[in-house]
Amino acid sequence: MGPTQRRVRPGDPSWPSAQAWQELNRAVEGRLSAVTSPLAICAQTPASTACMEVFGRLKNPYYLGDTPALTQASGWLDAWTSAPSAYVVAVANANDVARTIDFAREHCLRLVVKGGGHSYQGTSNAADSLLVWTRSMRDITLHDAFVPAGCEGRLRPASAVTVGAGALWGHVYDAVTTRGGRYVQGGGCLTVGVAGLVQGGGFGSFSKRFGTAAASLLQAEVVTADGEVRIVNACSHPDLFWGLKGGGGGSLGVVTSLTLRTHELPDQFGLIRATVKASSDDAFKALIGEFVAFSADHLVSEHWGETVAFHADNTLGISMLFQGMNQDDAARVWQPFFDWIAEPAHGCTTTPPQVLSLPARRLWDAGFMMQHLPGVLKIDDRPGAPAENVFWTSNGGEAGQYLYGYTSTWLPVALVAPAQRGRLIDALFASTRHWTVSLHFNKGLAGAPADALNATRNTPMNPAVLDAFALAIIAGEGAPAFPGMPGHEPDEARGRRAATRIAQAAQTLRTVVPEPGTYLSESNFFEADWQHANWGSNYVRLAAVKRKYDPDGLFFVHHGVNSEEWSADGFTRVRNR
Structure with missing residues (x-):
């Protein structure tokens, strides 16, 4: 029997019969069900109170995760739209998964896997598919x-x-x-x-x-x-x-x-936060230069993580976390940078820097955080929701978001060395003329200790991560939206303007990176050379693993290993091995 050439959809003659679905349901002990989207009411009565209530719930990430028809993002302009599967198996154990996989393979079905549902690439949903939903497996x-x-x-x-x-x-x-x-x-x-x-x-x-x-x-x-x-x-x-x-x-x-x-566990975790405003383009470029120099001396180390953001309005937003030092140590590290800002000749002003620390054991203690740092957490507001269902307020905008563009690029540590620093400063400044550029220091491992580097080296990730001082992310999004749903459609004109500027910013920044590598989970849906960008020299080995354990390509995700053999929707084979 040759390789599968086409997967079946509802309405196709070879779509499983009602009896076949009943047999699967018995095999998984009643955990199979047809998928019904709560958004169906919006297709019928988009202006109704019921529809508005559903859209209000789309801002609760726990509601999104607990609903098999939904995903954490509502879609990506010109890329994908969140769409419910035809059927779902709410698997409770590996045997349920095995029976579901067997059924999908035997009936040539499109199979989708959803756990948290946070895929920016839309890989945890597909119309006309059978969904393996692992949400209940939480031990x-x-x-x-x-x-x-x-x-x-x-x-x-x-x-x-x-x-x-x-x-x-x-x-x-x-x-x-x-x-x-x-x-x-x-x-x-x-x-x-x-x-x-x-x-x-x-x-x-x-x-x-x-x-x-x-x-x-x-x-x-x-x-x-x-x-x-x-x-x-x-x-x-x-x-x-x-x-x-x-x-x-x-x-x-x-x-x-x-x-x-x-x-x-470290003794303490801490945060430093500030917003710096430059009075002119020249002052902002100088500020970027000073920050890059400061980063090279102090932030390329195991102590620091999280982000700084360079904005088009000539502001620098700092939101960095630290471990392995106390609050006073962290403040001393940053004091020379803030002293530079305070000099009138540099044309910058700043909000008073906040330097906070807490016992490391309390960072994810919801009760402690809500008592001592009110507003930093939001709760799952559904009746009867578990008390531990909390999320960072800063992540609230991501719930249900409709993406306009999203790119990431690892920046080699050599760029912050004196010999190349000027190129990086120029590229960062030029990129911000198009869009905000965020540097995620925790997502590049230059400066990490040897054990962390060695363990990460033994993974398929693009080796560029090992030598990167940060991951640059350039992205934009809007409120929850669904094409074709009156009153709740994306603003496509605004979205395409944003997508163009995001692409221009990314292209500008990548001029200083000879072979751009990207972080798979935060990559561009339209990345051209995605095999190299996602995995670099590891792709050949990874493809061999895929051929060994999934020779017929049952598992398909956008820009996944060997996905080039399938159509964009994963239903039709376009290339045989």
Whole structure:
């Protein structure tokens, strides 16, 4: 039997019969259902109170995650629109996943996997598909001395945590740090799913110290395209294990649980925040230059993470987190930079810098944070929602967002050295004439300790991450929107103007990066050379893993490994191997 050439849709003669769906439902113990979107009311009565209530709920990321028809973003202009699957299996265990995969393979169905649903690329949804929904698989188990299966005598026991594929990072931090007194490298956004983040590589605020989330992976349970449940680690299926550490979610198999190394918790975490305004273009360019020099001397180290943003109105926004030092130490590091700003000749003013710190164990303690830093968290406001369902207020704009453009580029640390610094300063300034440029210091590992670098080196991520002092992100978005839904459609004219300026800013900045690399989970939907941009020299090896464990291409995601063999919607094969 040759490779699958075309997947079937509802209405096709070969679409599974009602009896076949009933058999699947029995196999998964009643966890199959047809998908109905709460947005259906808006298609019928877009101006109704009921529709407005639904759109209000789209700003709650927990509501989005708990609704199989929805995703955390509503779409991307000219790229994709969030669309419900035909059927969903709310899987409770690996056996459910295996039976669902078998059914999809046997009936030539388009298969989609959703955990947290945060994919900017739209990979956790597809119309006319069968959805594997892992949301209910949320168990979290701490281990004092974990040894991967089959590695006894070969690997030392490690402190670790095992989490189900549907777990969210906020809940994992609460278990591991607030209650367990340890640290696990995860994501910054509390409602991001654990499995998706790890399979994309995964950065959090303190990755400069601990490496990527994927670098901490010790073992995973995964169901492959043949319906087999496999335990993968450094000793069992090491090629697939390597591939899962950054090869992309929903591409190599369906991960059902992950075991991650935990680390000793620092004493304190802290924040420094300020907004600096330059009085002219020349003053802003000088400010950029001073900040780049300051970064080279102080921020390319394991202590610092998070962002600075260069805006078109000649302001610099600083929101950086630190670990491994106390509040006074952090203030001393930044004082020379703020002293420079204070000199009248430089034409800059600043809001009073805030330098805060707290016991590290309390950063994800919702009660503590709401008491001592009111306004920093929002709650899941649905009746009966668990108290631990909280999210950062700063992430509120991302719930339901409709993307206009999104690009990322790793910036090599050589650019902040004196010999090349001028090129970087010019490029940053020129880029901001088009759009805001944010530098995420935690998403580049130059300055990280050797253990973090070595662990991340043993993943499929583009090796550019190892030598980058920061990841530059240039992006823009609007409120939740759905094309063709009267009263709730995207502003396409505004969106295309934004997309053009975002592309111009990215193109300008990339003039100083010879071979631009991008972070898979925050990459451009329209990236031309996406294989190299996402994985660099690792793509050939990753493609071989894909061919071995998914030879027929059952798992398809946009810009996923070997996705070039399929049409843009993943339904028609366009190239045979």
